[in-house]
Amino acid sequence: MTLGYPRRVAMISLHTSPLATPGVGDAGGLNVYVGELARRLGERGLKVDVFTRADSDGPDVVELNEHTRVVHLPVGPRGPVPKEALPRLVPDFAAALEPVIERYDLVHSHYWLSGVAGLELKQRHGLPLVHTMHTMARVKNAALGGAQQAEPDVRDRGEAAIVAAADGLTANTGDEAAELITHYGARPDQITVVPPGVDLHTFHPCDQPKSRAQLGVPLRAQVILFVGRVQPLKAPDVLIKAVAELVRADPDRRERLRLIIIGSPSGPDADWSRTLPPLAEELGVGDLVDFRPHSARAELFRWYCASDLVGVPSYNESFGLVALEAQACARPVVATDVGGLRHAVDDGQTGYLVAGHGAHDWAKAMAAVLDDPDEALRLGINAAIHASAFSWDNTAAATLGAYHRAVC
Template structure:
């Protein structure tokens, strides 16, 4: 370690192989995890914990090292072609990525990194090797899990591969600490991966309350070009089956059929870009909107900066989060911080994120969703109360609280005995392999 004081973490090697914290959330594979990595790193640095974020280089224009702010470096590692690699291709580049990390460490003072914190299973595989070679603890955050995604996958979504399941099980077994976004995710780790409950810590993601905060709805609508008297239903996120933006379109069509007068006022905003399998097999939401006879009501908005995103959220009557599964649901918390009424599926971490300050819907039946949205639109007093509760609830999710909790997890990892080394037979085989239904 770089400090003689037990439990003190001075520098962390944070690993995010498949997506850069500098990428624009809402497109490709960039999403809530990108925000989590960058924002937690910045808050940790302000607490005196320097963070080097290792991510794959995806462009010749990427500088080898980018200083985000004092104490936070993004290190771009060459591993495979800069462009044209899907996330599914990246397991074949983990060796090259790990070699790049080893080279960085070789040019640093001995004991440069006190701890490795990996995000997502691909990073966990690399982080496992780095932590073993540097003889430091491994802290891992899953973000999503193959076995959970397979249980809740949307129609049209491919099964997560067996290789990912095995890789995740190996990382779970090897990690000194596992960070879960919610209590529900912690239970899933224990249930589906037989994680040691004593090594699972719950740390809620945060929200930047300086960016996401209430504001004047009329001004927000002028800024995004939505009429003052419009009914604005908003979806924010990657356009993929897992996020279920089609549910909002079908629900909007149901609302128009119920009340034809809405056609003159309804605006359905879809803010995000294609991701995952949807890049190669687009969801064709524009065609769906035409089939539903609401194409004239739908606005497709490309991923945008956070200030503009917050403006859209302030302008909305309802922000819909109809995902089939979410480890947390950062969009929901960001929307609530802006005072938006959130209607979300009761799955994964969304009940934790939304709580009693929004509306939770069972399943994805468009008629049920239309009922939930209609109940908000038809009751301004209730909508106002939910908005007030949403803002109050969001204040508990600041990134400073996340960083404080992560620092405590790091301290615990540094002051307890290390887990098994990389040559441990059980770790290498990736057992347990059974999936609890």
């Protein structure tokens, strides 16, 4: 280590690779976060190896840049494993790191499964451990809704052990830092607030007519967009119900209103996604809802651009990268008034925050954007300015501060 900073970092993302496409299976904002952070740290001269479980027949090592690699460890079957079955693989994953872990100055783990593996390595080798929760069992269980399943006790116990022993914890927001203290007894001096970023080269203000022409979206359409894993936590059903409410209140809107849901089923609730098309039919809006699979990020940029607003109705979000990406594209966001979305969205300036998940409240907030072009333009301009302050370079700089405190 030099000047109080680690030179080599073992970054652990056990359950999902930063190379995975967000919106597929368990891949989402965490994948983007790990990949972007590792790249930016590498650009600052740190040697960063991201260790993940090999779940395909791809190459064992993939270089992201001159100093950053993704290393796939042969732990468990070389294929997908349900997230709920992964805890039993944690000891094997930690063991697979044993031959190389002494090369590193610090371990940075992401999500609780990685944190438990990192904790084993810390205890055996005395390495500093920095952990990023991304989501927390106790916070999620306190905000369950709809068809969501409670997080298991093994996760609760694992997270408590990580917090008790970690040299550093990073939190997306001050609110998340407070949750670490309240729910897990974290020490304030353990925590560094590290806001996530957005890829401003990929996501930026764009031409809506051009994007609609490329995607085959009518120019007159009022387009509401949902992006993310299709699961109860993300609550795309709320948008379907709100669309039905919009049409009920104004039947003429049917000719132009569209809800586009982009993403794939995820987690133990994967079958829940099958309830959404019947729900749309039951509410009389089956013809207005377009279900699409995950998109590559370049194509996703075009979908953001083609939309009039992006809905983020999650029951809980540690931050909300989709909200940031949408705003970077100058699109207003309507989101639930929870967690990190309160920081990602500037209520009344870049979009609107909705208390709860009532269809009437969501319809009212979305209509305020859809039916007032001047307001939509104001929100969109503010959104792009707001998002520009969230860069991955800033995220990397704040993370280096966490590393410094952990090693000193």
